[in-house]
Amino acid sequence: MDYPKMTPEELAAKYLIPALRARIAESLIENHKLSQKEAARRLGVTQAAISQYLRGRRALWKNLLVDDTVLSAADALAAEISAGNLDQYTLTKRMSLLLDYILRHRLACLIHKEQEPGLDIGQCHICEERDVTHATQLLAISRGLDGLPGKGESDERGGGGA
Numbered sequence: 001m002d003y004p005k006m007t008p009e010e011l012a013a014k015y016l017i018p019a020l021r022a023r024i025a026e027s028l029i030e031n032h033k034l035s036q037k038e039a040a041r042r043l044g045v046t047q048a049a050i051s052q053y054l055r056g057r058r059a060l061w062k063n064l065l066v067d068d069t070v071l072s073a074a075d076a077l078a079a080e081i082s083a084g085n086l087d088q089y090t091l092t093k094r095m096s097l098l099l100d101y102i103l104r105h106r107l108a109c110l111i112h113k114e115q116e117p118g119l120d121i122g123q124c125h126i127c128e129e130r131d132v133t134h135a136t137q138l139l140a141i142s143r144g145l146d147g148l149p150g151k152g153e154s155d156e157r158g159g160g161g162a
Contacts, residue, residue, distance in 0.1 A: 002118035004124055008127050020070075036054070
């Protein structure tokens with residue numbers, strides 16, 4: 001089995017975030033009648049980015065976002081953005097939560113397989129294991145501990161204070 005070379009974060013930055021922004025931009029423009037310029041301002045991107053999303057030059061994978069939960073969440077974000085109910089911080093936090101959902105539920109595996117054809121997505125569980133506290137692992141790394149827990153192992157070292 002080939003192990004993944006691209007991290008979940010790289011996959012998200014290159015493919016998932018643009019796909020989510022494209023879905024939200026389309027909803028803002030088509031369903032909520034915002035201009036491209038206003039949609040861009042509210043999403044925190046340029047008008048040129050919105051134009052590329054709409055023309056399909058960015059977010060080439062948006063059609064793979066077919067999970068009902070993801071689509072509903074993206075549409076709900078668009079509605080809140082349109083109503084002026086979200087500040088940039090809250091939008092960023094909700095996008096991050098949505099990305100975690102996509103990764104943990106293996107919704108990005110086909111995109112990853114397309115980018116790394118040798119990857120056996122049936123054997124890769126990196127994204128599913130994201131519920132392990134990243135801070136605990138970072139603390140272990142910073143202390144020079146080399147045996148971080150793998151899948152199914154408990155992490156008894158990272159708990160206490162330094």
